[in-house]
Amino acid sequence: MAELKKAVILIADGTEEMEFAITYDTLVRAGIQCTSAYVSRDNTEESTDDEYQSGPYATCSRGVKIVPDTLFTPDLTPDKYDLLIIPGGAAGANTISQNSVVQHLVREYINAKKYVGMICAALESNLPRQRLTSHPSVKHQLENHYDYSEDAVVVSDHFVTSRGPGTTFPFALTLVELLCGKEKRKDVAGPMVFPHGTFA
Amino acid sequence: MAELKKAVILIADGTEEMEFAITYDTLVRAGIQCTSAYVSRDNTEESTDDEYQSGPYATCSRGVKIVPDTLFTPDLTPDKYDLLIIPGGAAGANTISQNSVVQHLVREYINAKKYVGMICAALESNLPRQRLTSHPSVKHQLENHYDYSEDAVVVSDHFVTSRGPGTTFPFALTLVELLCGKEKRKDVAGPMVFPHGTFA
Numbered sequence: 001m002a003e004l005k006k007a008v009i010l011i012a013d014g015t016e017e018m019e020f021a022i023t024y025d026t027l028v029r030a031g032i033q034c035t036s037a038y039v040s041r042d043n044t045e046e047s048t049d050d051e052y053q054s055g056p057y058a059t060c061s062r063g064v065k066i067v068p069d070t071l072f073t074p075d076l077t078p079d080k081y082d083l084l085i086i087p088g089g090a091a092g093a094n095t096i097s098q099n100s101v102v103q104h105l106v107r108e109y110i111n112a113k114k115y116v117g118m119i120c121a122a123l124e125s126n127l128p129r130q131r132l133t134s135h136p137s138v139k140h141q142l143e144n145h146y147d148y149s150e151d152a153v154v155v156s157d158h159f160v161t162s163r164g165p166g167t168t169f170p171f172a173l174t175l176v177e178l179l180c181g182k183e184k185r186k187d188v189a190g191p192m193v194f195p196h197g198t199f200a
Numbered sequence: 201m202a203e204l205k206k207a208v209i210l211i212a213d214g215t216e217e218m219e220f221a222i223t224y225d226t227l228v229r230a231g232i233q234c235t236s237a238y239v240s241r242d243n244t245e246e247s248t249d250d251e252y253q254s255g256p257y258a259t260c261s262r263g264v265k266i267v268p269d270t271l272f273t274p275d276l277t278p279d280k281y282d283l284l285i286i287p288g289g290a291a292g293a294n295t296i297s298q299n300s301v302v303q304h305l306v307r308e309y310i311n312a313k314k315y316v317g318m319i320c321a322a323l324e325s326n327l328p329r330q331r332l333t334s335h336p337s338v339k340h341q342l343e344n345h346y347d348y349s350e351d352a353v354v355v356s357d358h359f360v361t362s363r364g365p366g367t368t369f370p371f372a373l374t375l376v377e378l379l380c381g382k383e384k385r386k387d388v389a390g391p392m393v394f395p396h397g398t399f400a
Contacts, residue, residue: 021221021264025365028262036264057257057267062228064221064236065267067257120393135393152395165225166394169366193320193335193364195352198398 005032005179007083008076010102011068012039014091017060018165019119023085026172029188030180032083037076038068039096061089074101078112082179088120088135088164110158117160117175119168132161169199205232205379207283208276210302211268212239214291217260218365219319223285226372229388230380232283237276238268239296261289274301278312282379288320288335288364310358317360317375319368332361369399 007027011020024034038058057065076084084105086096096102103126109116110127120135131147133154142148152167153160153174160178162171169192177185189199207227211220224234238258257265276284284305286296296302303326309316310327320335331347333354342348352367353360353374360378362371369392377385389399 016225017221018218018225021217022365024264025216025218025260025262034263057265060225062225063234064224065257065269067265067267069265135391137391152393164391164393165222166369166389166392166399170395189366191335191337191364192366193352194366195370199366 002031002180005083006035006081007032007085007175008035008037008081009085009087010039010072010096011036011058011066011087012092012095013041013059014089014093014095015058015060015066015087016089016092016119016165017062017064017066019087019089019168020060020066022165022168023087023117023119023172023175026169026176026188026192027083029192030176030184032176032179035070035076035081036066036068037070037072039072039099039102041095058092061092072099072102074105076105078105078109078114081114083115083117083175084109085117085175086119088118090137093120113158115158115160115175115178117162117171119162119171120164127159130156130159132156132159133163134161135164169194173199202231202380205283206235206281207232207285207375208235208237208281209285209287210239210272210296211236211258211260211266211287212292212295213241213259214289214293214295215258215260215266215287216289216292216319216365217262217264217266219287219289219368220260220266222365222368223287223317223319223372223375226369226376226388226392227283229392230376230384232376232379235270235276235281236266236268237270237272239272239299239302241295258292261292272299272302274305276305278305278309278314281314283315283317283375284309285317285375286319288318290337293320313358315358315360315375315378317362317371319362319371320364327359330356330359332356332359333363334361335364369394373399
């Protein structure tokens with residue numbers, strides 16, 4: 001039997017709910033264990049129970065309210081997970097990408113050769129120059145520091161980037177393929193009923 | 201200024217979270233006011249606060265937990281909303297489609313020439329024979345009673361049907377076009393960054 005793969009997907013107030021739900025759901029369909037972790041707006045080293053209790057859910061970018069599986073803590077380390085995901089949504093991506101513990105974890109995952117997936121987030125992790133993409137609205141923040149691509153999904157070693165809600169299906173299916181293989185990608189895409197010529 | 205359009209989108213335990221989130225979010229991007237309403241598993245005439253309090257969120261088909269805006273009640277009538285949406289996900293669609301108040305409301309919306317949108321749900325509303333589609337897995341329950349289509353989205357007068365997570369973007373964008381026009385559809389699709397040749 002294949003080894004159980006595990007992913008942690010970050011969520012904050014303002015996270016893009018389609019990007020979050022499509023990624024989480026698609027990974028679960030592939031048999032990957034997903035844990036969503038709430039990052040509070042307060043840029044401290046870690047979230048506390050108090051902050052979390054102030055609203056037991058993340059209010060996403062268009063008002064969908066999602067209850068996270070757990071709180072973000074520094075111990076969501078690459079020895080415990082195969083994949084760290086940061087969805088977009090301007091306000092949510094800001095909260096997440098400005099958190100210094102998240103920035104540190106991103107580098108830890110990459111150094112440990114575990115995958116990091118990001119959609120359209122403004123990036124503040126001081127990663128080496130490499131190919132990436134993002135939402136067009138933050139291209140200008142990235143194109144001088146990285147080899148900017150307009151592909152729907154860019155895989156640069158263990159760093160996987162994508163553009164927006166409209167590219168999240170191929171982003172999630174690419175992560176499935178990287179973690180579980182091409183056959184699993186097909187198995188997962190089939191019952192999702194993509195129109196001909198799209199992502200299957 | 202254009203009149204404010206309003207949609208109610210039903211949710212239950214087992215609802216497909218991608219289908220829910222993509223539809224809700226896309227409609228909100230078009231300026232449509234969305235209200236999600238929780239239908240309890242108990243097939244009574246209406247949900248009660250007690251049932252709702254037993255879990256203040258819907259646990260969706262792949263484990264995403266979504267807090268609804270309100271509880272389902274019989275007064276979500278077509279004089280108050282322009283659009284009633286029933287997302288798929290086998291268990292959620294069963295709960296919703298077997299609820300006799302929902303069945304009654306679907307007919308009320310159609311009779312009032314308000315829109316009803318359904319994704320992949322098994323249908324028990326005794327609607328007149330017409331074109332529709334569904335998830336392939338429930339085709340056999342529908343093809344004798346309706347003119348079954350395998351199109352990604354089928355618009356039959358005010359009844360709009362679709363197939364699964366992979367067809368939910370065109371489903372939601374079709375609803376935007378029907379309620380707000382072709383221009384609004386384009387305005388909404390642009391920033392969602394669909395890959396060339398897909399749904400824009």
